[in-house]
Amino acid sequence: MEGLGLLGAGVGMGLAALGTGLGIGVLSGKAVEGIARQPEAGGVIRTTMILGIVFIEAIALYTLVISILLWTKG
């Protein structure tokens, strides 16, 4: 069974990108709604949004590290 690690790396990274994309999409959509409704709170909402995006993104990045490990193992 040659190359199963590569398959795992690719599929895992794709799934992680799917989840992260959904998460960041929902988050920024809600943030835009909030800023449109209350423009004077824009600064606080933007900072909170970036913090949230950062935490969501970190999960995909863990997957990226695992994928790189699998990739170098072959």
Add this chain to the structure above:
Amino acid sequence: MSAEAAAEEGFDVLHHMAPKVLYDLRIGDIDISITNTVVTMFAAAFLAAIILLWAARKPKIIPGRFQSAVESIVLFVRDDIVITMMGKEGMVWFPFLGTIFFFILFSNLLGLVPGSNTPTARLSVPLALAIVVFISVHVHGVMKHGPIKYFISWVPSGLPLWVWPIVFLLEIVSAIAKPFSLTVRLFANMLAGHVIILVFLSFVLLFGTYLVAPLSLPFAIVMMTLEVLFSAIQAYVFTILSAMYIGAAIHAEH
């Protein structure tokens, strides 16, 4: 090397990301060779110091173009990161966080220069920065509240007594996970971003023909532009998270 020859002997992206040793240097078994990563890191620190000192050389009431450009970045770090996350008493940490911000910013940006090697895309540099932040957080917390009160403040008040050990263990895990996630976030972002530029450029070598160049070069340019943006965002994110962790240790009064 021509495109055809490279395609024949196989092209390895990871190989091109590895640091190149410029000057071999060892103390016993410890390898402290000067690689192009180290040179980039020194250049980043040097450049940041030069630019900041140059801007503050003769401060004027009505700043010139250069001074006001640097001033606006420093003010952004002070107002939007330090004051927002830590309040007025966090100003003690402003020099530390400002240094971290400018070092990461210049490291990330210099990593985009051809021939250099991004220091923040090696695991060791972000790890060292995150460990410094980790020590700062807990030393400051213990110094401000005393060891016993500080560790008690980890557990939210109003919990029944038997939950305490479990919550305390969870908090220890999360305290260790924080520097780990700081490290991986900066490292993986910079590695992935800079590898993507390389991958787009190396499509020419992978396919062994220059016909893909008109397609892959514009993408590489777009990714380069995005990477400049991400370099700034990642410096901002590392600094704001450090400020948040230190701020939580200062205000540990619940």
